Amino acid sequence: MRNIYFILLCTLISPVLVLGQTSKEELFENPNKTAGVHYAYPVHEITPSSPAPKGYEPFYISHFGRHGSRYLISDSDYKDVIDLFEDARKNNALTDLGLDVLIRLNRVWEETEHRGGDLSNLGVEEHRGIAERMYNSYPQVFAKDAKIDACATTVVRCVLSMDAFCERLKELNPALKTTRQSGMKWQSYLNHHTKEAIDYRSAQNTWREEYRKFEEKHTNPDRLINTLFSDQTYILRQVNPDKVMRQLFAIAGGMQNIDTKLSFYDIFDNQELFDLWQCKNYTLYVNDANYARNGGIMMENCKPVLKDILDKANKAISSNERGADLRFAHDGNIIPLAMLLHLDGCYNSVSDSDGFYKVWSDFKVAPMAGNIQLVFFKKDKSDDIIVKFMLHEKETLVPPIETDIAPYYHWKDVQAYYNKWLNNEIKQ
Numbered sequence: 001m002r003n004i005y006f007i008l009l010c011t012l013i014s015p016v017l018v019l020g021q022t023s024k025e026e027l028f029e030n031p032n033k034t035a036g037v038h039y040a041y042p043v044h045e046i047t048p049s050s051p052a053p054k055g056y057e058p059f060y061i062s063h064f065g066r067h068g069s070r071y072l073i074s075d076s077d078y079k080d081v082i083d084l085f086e087d088a089r090k091n092n093a094l095t096d097l098g099l100d101v102l103i104r105l106n107r108v109w110e111e112t113e114h115r116g117g118d119l120s121n122l123g124v125e126e127h128r129g130i131a132e133r134m135y136n137s138y139p140q141v142f143a144k145d146a147k148i149d150a151c152a153t154t155v156v157r158c159v160l161s162m163d164a165f166c167e168r169l170k171e172l173n174p175a176l177k178t179t180r181q182s183g184m185k186w187q188s189y190l191n192h193h194t195k196e197a198i199d200y201r202s203a204q205n206t207w208r209e210e211y212r213k214f215e216e217k218h219t220n221p222d223r224l225i226n227t228l229f230s231d232q233t234y235i236l237r238q239v240n241p242d243k244v245m246r247q248l249f250a251i252a253g254g255m256q257n258i259d260t261k262l263s264f265y266d267i268f269d270n271q272e273l274f275d276l277w278q279c280k281n282y283t284l285y286v287n288d289a290n291y292a293r294n295g296g297i298m299m300e301n302c303k304p305v306l307k308d309i310l311d312k313a314n315k316a317i318s319s320n321e322r323g324a325d326l327r328f329a330h331d332g333n334i335i336p337l338a339m340l341l342h343l344d345g346c347y348n349s350v351s352d353s354d355g356f357y358k359v360w361s362d363f364k365v366a367p368m369a370g371n372i373q374l375v376f377f378k379k380d381k382s383d384d385i386i387v388k389f390m391l392h393e394k395e396t397l398v399p400p401i402e403t404d405i406a407p408y409y410h411w412k413d414v415q416a417y418y419n420k421w422l423n424n425e426i427k428q
Contacts, residue, residue: 020345021358021359022357022358022361022364024270024274027270027273027274027277028270028274031252031265031270031273032253032256033277033361033363034249034253034273034274034276034277035252035253035254035256035277035363036253036277036280036281036284036362036363037280037284037331037362037363037366037367037368038250038253038254038256038257038368039253039256039363039367039368040069040122040126040256040257040367040368041068041069041126041129041130041367041368041369041370041392042367042392043126043129045392045394046133046392046393046394047394049137049388049390049395050395050407052377052386052388052408053377053379053386053405053408055379055380055382056377056378056379056386057140057377057378057379058138058140058141058375058376058377059140059141059316059321059322059376059377059378060141060313060316060317060321060322060323060324060375060376061134061138061141061323061324061325061373061374061375061376062309062312062313062324062325062373062374062376063134063324063325063326063327063371063372063373063374064305064309064327064329064333064334064337064371064372065127065130065161065165065326065327065328065329065334065369065370065371065372066328066329066330066331066333066334066366066367066368066369066370066371067119067123067155067157067158067160067161067328067329067330067368067369068119068120068122068123068124068125068126068127068157068161068164068368068369069119069120069122069123069126069256069257069258069368069369070117070118070119070120070123070157070257070368071112071115071116071117071118071120071254071257071258072112072116072117072250072251072254073116073117074116074117075112075113075114075115075116076116077116077247077250077251077254078105078108078109078112078113078116078251079109079113080247081105081244081247081248081251082102082105082106082109084238084239084244085098085101085102085105085228086102087238088229088231088234088238088239089102091231091234092230092231093229093230093231093234093235093238094228094229094230095227095228095229095230097227097228097267098227098228098229098230101228101248101264101267104262104264105251107260107262108251108255108258108260108262110260111258111259111260112258112260117155117157118156118157119156119157119160119161120257120258120259121258121259122257122258122259122368123157123160123161123164123257123368123369124160124161124164125164126368126369127161127162127164127165127168127369128164128165128167128168130165130369130371130393131164131165131166131168131169131172132168132172133393134324134373135168135169135172135173138375140322141322141323141324141375142169142172142173142176142322142323142324143322144175145177145322146173146176146177146322146323146324147177147321147322147323148166148169148176148177148178148179148323148324148326149178149179149181149312149323149324149325149326150162150165150166150178150179150180150181150325150326150327150328151180151181151182151186151190151326151327151328152180152181152182152186152190152327152328152329153182153186153187153190153191153328153329153330153333154182154183154184154187155330158182158328158329158330159182159328161328161369162180162182162326162328163180165326165328166178166180166326188304189304189305189307189308190305190327190328190329190333191329191330191332191333192301192302192303192304192305192333193301193332194297194300194301196297196300197297197298197300197301200287200294200297201287206294207286207287207291207293207294210353211282211283211286211353214278214279214282214353215279215282218275218276218278218279219242219245219246219275219276219279220272220275221241221242221244221245222241223269223272224241224245224248224267224268224272225239225241225244225245227267228267245272245276246276248264248267248268249268249273249276251264252264252265252267252268257368277357278356278357280362281356281357281360281361281362282353282356284331284335284362284366285356285360285362287332288301288331288332288335288336289335289336289339289346289347289360289365290339290347290348290349290360291349291350291351292349292350292351293351296349296427298335298336298339299336299339299340299421301333301336302333302336302337302339302340303340303421303422305327305333305337306337306340306341306418306421306422307422308327309325309374310415310418310419310422312325313374313376313387313411313415314415316376317376317378317385317411331362331366331370334365334366334370334371334372335362335365335366337372338365338366338372338391340418340421341372341389341398341418342398342399342400342401343372343389343391343396343397343398344396344397344398344399345360345364345365345396346360346365346391348360365391367392370391370392371390371391371392371393372389372390372391373389373390373393374387374388374389374390375387375388375390376411377408384410384411384412385410385411385412386405386408386409386410386411387408387409387411387414388407388408388409389407389409395407398414398417400417401413401414401417
């Protein structure tokens, strides 16, 4: 009862992040959210943190971040649809709106050619901003003799995200000691996927047929295609309506991450955007999160990084060090980590596909530059280390762990809970 009281009190008086149920209206009001994991970092949603208990000061931060905003993963994500529209133009098969969309696509291509998968300028700025706010919020962590260790997967956009973050810290305090690493040694735990998880995703008898039916039901391209193409014979012979709709949807969602200031949301109606987003949200929930029928196997993917978090935190505590461990990876890594950590709203488990979006939303868990921070505090003449959890720089709760100081937790309780997961004493 005491734990419940403190959590309720914390929710009422402090800006703790509680990932509430997603609604159609939320996405209708902000179509950028339908981009899902392409949603640009929601810096506008950051709120002030609650004060630490009296006498406690921060000394260490354990961070796990996704790379910043990027271009669509491949040049072909842009070029294939451009080529189709160019061919349709040559065959007088575009409407006026279709011609306008082609003009916009060609403007986008001026920036995006040869940039598939690259970190964008916004992605750099997102990580610089996160670093600066971390530095200003917890200056004690970055005081004299602080040690900053950073590592990234081998993917260039992650390495450049790490560099952007660390460079900003060095600009703020040139005396900081920083190390930056990337290679298979770090890749092996930052981007770990078990054989069971890989087999589940690729198997034909686990989730794919049910998803195929869901996608078919939620992809309705006729209205859109007929506003863009004027020749029914051309559509019949040359256009895959479902594919073109999804291609344009991906480009529309990715525009928020690049410099070119154009929008494609006007060619969709709200329901189309919502339905297409549900399809993407579905695949991520089933393949990376706590889908009720995958047996919790995705939690195994991030146990190595959880062990790394615990080990390095305990090293910082025992050595009386100040500093931070910074990790940079991908959406497919932060999603299962948030789940295993049991951050509020990140581990819900259901099987009804029509209700996935109500309990789990990709843009809330893994936007571009999404991050998890564990901020550690200590008090003179006390061995009671406390920690708070932050998701995208907003305090959040871990409901399974009891606390009398929410949103702060006693570290001994936190590591005891997570060690049970690592030792398989808790089963999904």
